[in-house]
Amino acid sequence: MSERKVRFSYAQLNQLCMDAFQKFGFTEAKAKIITDVLLTADLYGIQSHGMQRMVRYYKGIQKGTMKVAAEPEVIFDTPVSAVVDGHDGMGQLNGHFAMNLAIEKAKKIGVGIVTVRNSNHYGIAGYYARMAAEAGMLGFSVTNSEAIVVPTYGKKAMIGTNPQAWCMPADPYYFFFDGSTSVVTRGKLEMYNKMAEPIPDGWALDADGVESNNAAEVLANITQKAGGGILPLGGSDKAHGSHKGYGNAMVAEIFSSILSLGTTSDQTMMNNKSGISHGFMAINLAAFGDKDAIIKHMSKYLQALRDSPKAKGQKRIYTHGEPEYGFVADRKQNGIPVIDKTMTEIYDLCHYLKLDPTRYFGDYQPPKSDGMFNNNY
Amino acid sequence: MSERKVRFSYAQLNQLCMDAFQKFGFTEAKAKIITDVLLTADLYGIQSHGMQRMVRYYKGIQKGTMKVAAEPEVIFDTPVSAVVDGHDGMGQLNGHFAMNLAIEKAKKIGVGIVTVRNSNHYGIAGYYARMAAEAGMLGFSVTNSEAIVVPTYGKKAMIGTNPQAWCMPADPYYFFFDGSTSVVTRGKLEMYNKMAEPIPDGWALDADGVESNNAAEVLANITQKAGGGILPLGGSDKAHGSHKGYGNAMVAEIFSSILSLGTTSDQTMMNNKSGISHGFMAINLAAFGDKDAIIKHMSKYLQALRDSPKAKGQKRIYTHGEPEYGFVADRKQNGIPVIDKTMTEIYDLCHYLKLDPTRYFGDYQPPKSDGMFNNNY
Numbered sequence: 052m053s054e055r056k057v058r059f060s061y062a063q064l065n066q067l068c069m070d071a072f073q074k075f076g077f078t079e080a081k082a083k084i085i086t087d088v089l090l091t092a093d094l095y096g097i098q099s100h101g102m103q104r105m106v107r108y109y110k111g112i113q114k115g116t117m118k119v120a121a122e123p124e125v126i127f128d129t130p131v132s133a134v135v136d137g138h139d140g141m142g143q144l145n146g147h148f149a150m151n152l153a154i155e156k157a158k159k160i161g162v163g164i165v166t167v168r169n170s171n172h173y174g175i176a177g178y179y180a181r182m183a184a185e186a187g188m189l190g191f192s193v194t195n196s197e198a199i200v201v202p203t204y205g206k207k208a209m210i211g212t213n214p215q216a217w218c219m220p221a222d223p224y225y226f227f228f229d230g231s232t233s234v235v236t237r238g239k240l241e242m243y244n245k246m247a248e249p250i251p252d253g254w255a256l257d258a259d260g261v262e263s264n265n266a267a268e269v270l271a272n273i274t275q276k277a278g279g280g281i282l283p284l285g286g287s288d289k290a291h292g293s294h295k296g297y298g299n300a301m302v303a304e305i306f307s308s309i310l311s312l313g314t315t316s317d318q319t320m321m322n323n324k325s326g327i328s329h330g331f332m333a334i335n336l337a338a339f340g341d342k343d344a345i346i347k348h349m350s351k352y353l354q355a356l357r358d359s360p361k362a363k364g365q366k367r368i369y370t371h372g373e374p375e376y377g378f379v380a381d382r383k384q385n386g387i388p389v390i391d392k393t394m395t396e397i398y399d400l401c402h403y404l405k406l407d408p409t410r411y412f413g414d415y416q417p418p419k420s421d422g423m424f425n426n427n428y
Numbered sequence: 429m430s431e432r433k434v435r436f437s438y439a440q441l442n443q444l445c446m447d448a449f450q451k452f453g454f455t456e457a458k459a460k461i462i463t464d465v466l467l468t469a470d471l472y473g474i475q476s477h478g479m480q481r482m483v484r485y486y487k488g489i490q491k492g493t494m495k496v497a498a499e500p501e502v503i504f505d506t507p508v509s510a511v512v513d514g515h516d517g518m519g520q521l522n523g524h525f526a527m528n529l530a531i532e533k534a535k536k537i538g539v540g541i542v543t544v545r546n547s548n549h550y551g552i553a554g555y556y557a558r559m560a561a562e563a564g565m566l567g568f569s570v571t572n573s574e575a576i577v578v579p580t581y582g583k584k585a586m587i588g589t590n591p592q593a594w595c596m597p598a599d600p601y602y603f604f605f606d607g608s609t610s611v612v613t614r615g616k617l618e619m620y621n622k623m624a625e626p627i628p629d630g631w632a633l634d635a636d637g638v639e640s641n642n643a644a645e646v647l648a649n650i651t652q653k654a655g656g657g658i659l660p661l662g663g664s665d666k667a668h669g670s671h672k673g674y675g676n677a678m679v680a681e682i683f684s685s686i687l688s689l690g691t692t693s694d695q696t697m698m699n700n701k702s703g704i705s706h707g708f709m710a711i712n713l714a715a716f717g718d719k720d721a722i723i724k725h726m727s728k729y730l731q732a733l734r735d736s737p738k739a740k741g742q743k744r745i746y747t748h749g750e751p752e753y754g755f756v757a758d759r760k761q762n763g764i765p766v767i768d769k770t771m772t773e774i775y776d777l778c779h780y781l782k783l784d785p786t787r788y789f790g791d792y793q794p795p796k797s798d799g800m801f802n803n804n805y
Contacts, residue, residue: 292612308725
C-alpha cells in the first residue's frame, strides 16, 4: 500500500477515542470497552477494524442504526446458555457483555454459549474469543454481517463474510485464529481498488456470476446490491472447496442469527436497522481434566509446527496469533500507524464534537478535507 | 471415473458386513454400529469412507492396531463434558459411544462435549454430527488423522485432513456439512492418480515444498513420509486463505487430540498404533428457547439460499446435506455402487473368513485377484 501513514502513540489514540465516545453519549465505562476493542485491532495490525471505524460508528449513531442508550437484555437463560437482545446497541458492548456471560457460565459449569440478536458491527471477532482465553479457557466468537458473499454457484450475495474466531491459551503465544469464512474481506478489495490493481482470480464474481478481477466493479455492485460479490473461502467451485467456506459461513450464521432467532445476513441492513447477530462460546479447559497439562500439550504441538521444515522460499511457519505479538510490540514502541485519510476524517469529527485535535495530535496537520465524512469506507 | 462399478442392494451389503464384522470377533450389536457408519457413507455417495474400508480394518485388526475387544472408558467426567479413552478400539464404536454420551449430557443440561483419545479411523465425521441432529440437536464432530497436510509455508506434513462436521435439523433437508479442512482428501489424489490425470493447481506440494500437479509423486511422498503433502483449504498462500484451512485443522486438533491429551496428527501411526483422536459436541436447541421456531428459522434461510439467483452456467445452489438426499434415494432404489477392485478384495476376504460370497452376491464374479489385499487403497 502506497498510502501515507502517520504513527501516534497508543496513549494519544486512546485519549481521543475515550473523549469522542463520551461525546457520542457513552459512559466512561462503555467508552473504555469500545475503545479497547478498536485499539486492540490497531495493535494487531488489523486497521480495517480499528479506530478508522469510529467515523462509521458516529454516522450509525446519527442515523439511529446504533443506539447509544441501549442495554443488552438477557431474554432466555439456562446454566449453560443464554439469548441476548442487543436492542440495536453497539456491537462491542453487546459482545463484551455476552462473552462475559459465557465465561461466567463456563466458570461455574464448564461451558457457556451465548447468542445475541439485534446488535451492530462488533469489531474483530477475535477480541471476544481472546477474552475467554485470558480467563484460561477456549474461546469461540462469530458474527454474521451484511450479505456481500455469494453461496457456491450463486450470483447474489446471501451470506456475510461471517468470521469465526477461536482462541486458546498457549506458551509463548496464544493460539488466536480469527478469519472471515470468505476468501477475503471487503477491506482487501478496497485496498486493491485504491491501488488500481486487478484482484487475483478466485476472489469475486461480477453481477452475472462470472469471476471478475475488477475490484471497482465488484465493490460498486456490492454497494448497489446489483449482483455478484465475494467468493467463499475455497473460491468458485467445489474443486477448491468453495462449499467448505460456504459451510463455515453457515456455522457462523447458526451460532449468531439462527439460535437467537435474529436477522440472517441476507436480511441485515434494511430499514435503517443493521440487525447483526453474534455467537460466543467459552469452554473451561478444566472440564477436561488437568488444565495446565492441556495448555502444555497445545504449546508443544504449536512449537513443533513452527519448527517444522519450511517450503521452498519460505523462512517461517507461523502459528495463529504469533504474528500479532510482533505487531503489538512494534506499535507499543513505535506507535500505531493511521492512514492520512482517516486522520482527515478524525479532524472533521473533532471539529464537529468540539474537541481540540491539538490536545491529542499536537501540531500534526492532516490533508485537507473535501467535506465532512465524504470518504466512504 | 472410468472404473467399472457394480450395484448391490443395501440388504446384500448389510448382510455381508454384519457377517464379516462378526467373523472379525465383534458382537452383533457392535457389528451393527460399524456397518451402519460404513453403509451410511456409501448411501451418501462417499465411497472412500464406505465398505471399501472393511479390508483396511481387517488388516488393522490383524496387525493389532485396532483392538476388537476394546471398550471405550470414561476417564474424566462432568455434567457437560467427558474424556474417553478408546483403548485402540474401532473408531466407529468409540465415536458412537462418545456422541451418545454428549447427547445424553445435552438432553439433561443443554450441552455435551466429549473428547476421545487412543482411537482409530472413525469413518465419516458427519455420521456422529447427524446422530445429534436426529436427537433434535446441533451436532459437531471432528477427528484428527495421519499427518498428510502441510501447514501454511511448511513442506512437511504436520496436520491431518482433520474434518469438521456440523449437522442441524431443518426441513425439508437437514443442514449437514462434513468437510476436510484441507483442499482435498487423499482419496481425491488417488482418483486422479488412477485416471493418470494432472491434479489442479493449489492442491499439493512436492517434497521440496513446491506446488505439484503429479498425483503419483505426491502420494508416494506421503506414503514414504518423504516431504510435501496436501495443502490446507485455501491453498499455498495467505492470498487465498491458506492460513484459514490451517486454522480450522487446528480447531479439529484442539477438540480431539489436545483436550484429550491424545496423540497430535504428526505423532499418529507410529509403533503399530494409530492413536487417532476425536471430538464431539451436542447442543440442545431448547437451550436457546423455542426449538421448533429455531428449526423453522433455519429452514427458511436454507430455502432462501436454494432459491437465490444462480451464477452463469449453474442450475442449482445446494445447501449442505441436500445432495445426500438424492444419493440415498438413488441407492435405495438402484443399489449401492461398488467398484470392481473392492469386490475383488471382498471376495478374497470372504474366502479368508470362510464366508460364501454367493450368499450375498449370487453368481456375480469379480475380476481375478492378483493376491490377497495387494491393492493398497
